[in-house]
Amino acid sequence: MSTKSAEEALFENPDRRTRALIRVGTAIAALAMLALIAAIVLRFYQAGQLAPRYWEFFAWGSTWKFLLSGLIGTLASAAMAAAIALTVGLVFMAGRLSKIWPIRWAAVALIEFFRGVPSLLLIYFCFLILPSLGFKMSSYWMVTLPIGLNTAAVVAEVYRSGVLAVPRGQRDAAVSLALNGWQTFFDVIFPQAIRYVVPSLLAQLVIVVKDTTFGYVVTYGELMQNAKVLVANYNSLVPVYLIVAVIYCLLNYSLSKTSRALNNRMGAPATLSKAGGRLNRHAG
Amino acid sequence: MGDLAKLLHEFGPAFIHAALITWKLTIISYSLGVLLGIALTVLRVLPIKPLKVLVGAYVEFFRNIPSVALLIIIVFALPDLNVLIDYEPSVIVALVLVCSAFTADNLRSGINTVEAGQIEASYSLGMSLFKTMYDIVLPQALRAIVQPMTSLLIGLMLSTAIASQVPVPHRELTGLVDMINNETASGILTFAITAAFYIGTGLVISWAGAALDKKARILR
Numbered sequence: 481m482s483t484k485s486a487e488e489a490l491f492e493n494p495d496r497r498t499r500a501l502i503r504v505g506t507a508i509a510a511l512a513m514l515a516l517i518a519a520i521v522l523r524f525y526q527a528g529q530l531a532p533r534y535w536e537f538f539a540w541g542s543t544w545k546f547l548l549s550g551l552i553g554t555l556a557s558a559a560m561a562a563a564i565a566l567t568v569g570l571v572f573m574a575g576r577l578s579k580i581w582p583i584r585w586a587a588v589a590l591i592e593f594f595r596g597v598p599s600l601l602l603i604y605f606c607f608l609i610l611p612s613l614g615f616k617m618s619s620y621w622m623v624t625l626p627i628g629l630n631t632a633a634v635v636a637e638v639y640r641s642g643v644l645a646v647p648r649g650q651r652d653a654a655v656s657l658a659l660n661g662w663q664t665f666f667d668v669i670f671p672q673a674i675r676y677v678v679p680s681l682l683a684q685l686v687i688v689v690k691d692t693t694f695g696y697v698v699t700y701g702e703l704m705q706n707a708k709v710l711v712a713n714y715n716s717l718v719p720v721y722l723i724v725a726v727i728y729c730l731l732n733y734s735l736s737k738t739s740r741a742l743n744n745r746m747g748a749p750a751t752l753s754k755a756g757g758r759l760n761r762h763a764g
Numbered sequence: 765m766g767d768l769a770k771l772l773h774e775f776g777p778a779f780i781h782a783a784l785i786t787w788k789l790t791i792i793s794y795s796l797g798v799l800l801g802i803a804l805t806v807l808r809v810l811p812i813k814p815l816k817v818l819v820g821a822y823v824e825f826f827r828n829i830p831s832v833a834l835l836i837i838i839v840f841a842l843p844d845l846n847v848l849i850d851y852e853p854s855v856i857v858a859l860v861l862v863c864s865a866f867t868a869d870n871l872r873s874g875i876n877t878v879e880a881g882q883i884e885a886s887y888s889l890g891m892s893l894f895k896t897m898y899d900i901v902l903p904q905a906l907r908a909i910v911q912p913m914t915s916l917l918i919g920l921m922l923s924t925a926i927a928s929q930v931p932v933p934h935r936e937l938t939g940l941v942d943m944i945n946n947e948t949a950s951g952i953l954t955f956a957i958t959a960a961f962y963i964g965t966g967l968v969i970s971w972a973g974a975a976l977d978k979k980a981r982i983l984r
Contacts, residue, residue, distance in 0.1 A: 486901060487872070489880035490893065491811040502811050509814040527845045596963035598925035600832075601938050601955070608942065609951035690830035697929070704833060717841040725829050725837060732828035 524718075534716040538723070543710065550706030551727065557624045557692045557702060562685055564628025569635030576640055587636075594633035599691045602626030607698050619700035627691045631684055638680045642673030679743035686732045686739075693728075703727065771950050771957075775940075782940040783961045789852075789924040789936060790965075793859035794917055800860060801867025808872060819868065826865035832926045834858045839930050852934070855927045863920050870912040874905035907980040914973025918966050937961055 484492075494502060524530050537543045575587025594602075606622040617625070646669050654664040695702035707724040711717050772779075808819040826834070835858040838849060849857060878901050886896040928939035935943060937958045944954045 484880040485876045486878040486880055486883055487809050487876055489883040490809065490897070490901070492884075494811070505810065505812045506814060509812050509818075513814050513818055523845055529844060592963060592967070593959065596966045597959045598922040598938060598962065600925040600928065601941065601958060601962070604938065604941055604945075605955050608945045609955055612945075612951055686828070693830035693832050704830075704836075711840075718844045721833070721837045721841045725825075725833055728830055728833060729825055729828040733824055736828065 529718050534714075534719050537710075537714050537716070538719065546706055546710065547703070547724070547727070550701060550703040551731075553695065553700065553702040553706070554689065554692050557620060557627070557695060557700065558685070558688045560624045561628040561631060561688050561692070564625070565631035565635045565684070565688070566681070568629065568632035569639060572632060572636035573639040573643070576636060577643065591633045591636050594629050595637070597630075599627050599630040600694050600697070602630055603694050603697060619695070619698040622698040623692060623695045623700050623702070627688055627694075630691070631688055634684060635681065638677050638684065639673065641680075642675075642677035643669055645676050646672045679739045682735060682739035682742065686735045689728070689732055689735070767950050768953055771944075771948070771953050774948070775944055775954075778935075778940060778944075779937075779957055779961070782935055782937045782958075783965075785927075785934045785936040786921070786924050786961070787965070789855060789859065789927060790917070790921040793856050793863055793924075794920055796856070797860045797863025797920070798867050798913075800864035801871060804864060804868040805871040805875070808868065809875065823865045823868050826861045827869060829862075831858055831862050831923050832929055834861065835926050835929060851930045851932045852927070854930065855924070855932065858926070859920060859923060862923070863916065866916050866919075867913070870909045870916065871905065873912075874909040875901055877908045878904045910973060910977040910980050914970060914977070917973070918969050921965055921969065922962065 491498075491502075521530075572587055572591050575583050576591060578584045578587065603623060603626045606617060606626055610617070650668055650672065651664060654668040659667065692702050693704045696705040696708055699705060703724055707720050710720045714720070804819050804822065807815045808823075810816075835855060838854045838858055839851065842849065882900055883896055886900045891899070924936055925938035927936045928942055932939065941951075941954050941958050945951045948954075
């Protein structure tokens with residue numbers, strides 16, 4: 481088996497004509513890229529968006545302090561939502577794998593419900609509907625709890641794919657050593673399953689971070705909400721939203737990069753990567 | 765039961781209409797997003813360095829930005845750059861950009877599931893680049909991405925809920941919950957009906973995706 485990727489093999493050893501074409505293409509693409517950058521800068525200039533008043537407050541410490549407190553709000557919500565997802569997900573998975581059918585069906589229903597609706601709809605439920613029934617919660621929980629439960633349902637399926645990927649012999653061996661069901665699961669199967677699914681769990685974290693953006697809906701002080709406040713104060717939409725977008729991208733990029741690196745290193749078994757496709761929630 | 769009958773009597777057509785809007789937004793942005801994603805993948809696999817860098821940056825940016833942040837930028841920030849897009853097209857543009865980035869990523873990993881040895885073998889048989897791509901690489905790559913493209917479609921369908929964040933002329937499902945809840949007291953029922961539409965649509969898509977995948981999958 482070669483370690484070369486298909487992408488590399490497609491254009492290996494080009495003949496002279498192809499090489500010339502590649503050179504011309506590279507030159508054209510480089511020029512087009514410069515033209516694109518120039519067009520964007522020109523557009524900013526023509527719209528007056530390069531004026532110092534739109535940018536000067538980024539030189540002030542207070543601006544960054546405010547954005548940082550928003551980022552901390554985002555991380556605080558994401559961390560708690562992740563903790564809820566990891567624990568409730570475990571309960572959902574245990575129910576899903578249960579031999580008692582009412583428990584199994586209930587777990588399937590909960591999983592399909594929580595992962596089948598947009599997290600924004602769940603946030604609306606906590607924000608609009610629960611208060612009218614007399615349940616009040618803080619804006620932090622109105623974002624965190626729905627995202628946590630939404631992710632728990634996905635995490636339950638991620639765990640399950642890990643458990644199913646553990647070779648059957650492991651269970652047989654545990655049983656033949658006279659371990660009971662509980663020991664078999666928590667001492668033998670689950671520790672191995674977790675190792676398989678760490679990259680998928682990290683990938684879910686990206687979606688959790690993205691979903692916390694809905695915090696501004698309930699005016700929870702996360703990054704997007706604080707960006708809106710900055711926009712209202714300085715009337716500087718483009719620079720503020722641009723910088724916030726870059727912060728989100730860098731944060732999520734580092735998470736997905738770590739997830740992919742772990743995925744390559746840990747080398748999940750084939751059965752898992754097969755199930756993985758179905759589990760990856762994408763947009764958000 | 766009386767509440768349900770009353771709600772359906774008053775808002776039944778509104779639910780159907782909102783579901784149609786959700787489906788419409790999903791179908792339009794998925795189709796355009798997939799086409800754009802294919803075009804991006806072509807540019808990305810070409811051995812042209814600046815294109816690889818540019819498309820790579822595009823994919824990472826739109827994969828990692830929260831779609832609602834993207835929508836807010838398009839609707840509220842772009843007018844300051846003299847780019848005015850109407851509300852509903854803005855939602856579609858945001859979803860298309862996100863969908864194209866994920867499609868490009870899926871398709872590229874699909875292409876890379878094909879072993880390099882197969883391409884070398886094809887070349888040594890004298891097959892051209894296009895023939896190799898068309899007859900050897902793409903048939904396998906497309907089969908490999910049925911599942912990720914199915915979950916992308918479900919994710920995109922759920923993401924259309926971001927349309928509730930801007931004043932679109934026709935409300936989709938999540939926006940409808942907001943409206944009905946303001947006008948009546950039957951919040952839970954409204955929520956349940958809306959949730960049922962989302963879950964039902966998701967189940968149909970995942971069933972169709974699984975059926976397609978079963979037909980297309982290559983057992984290795």
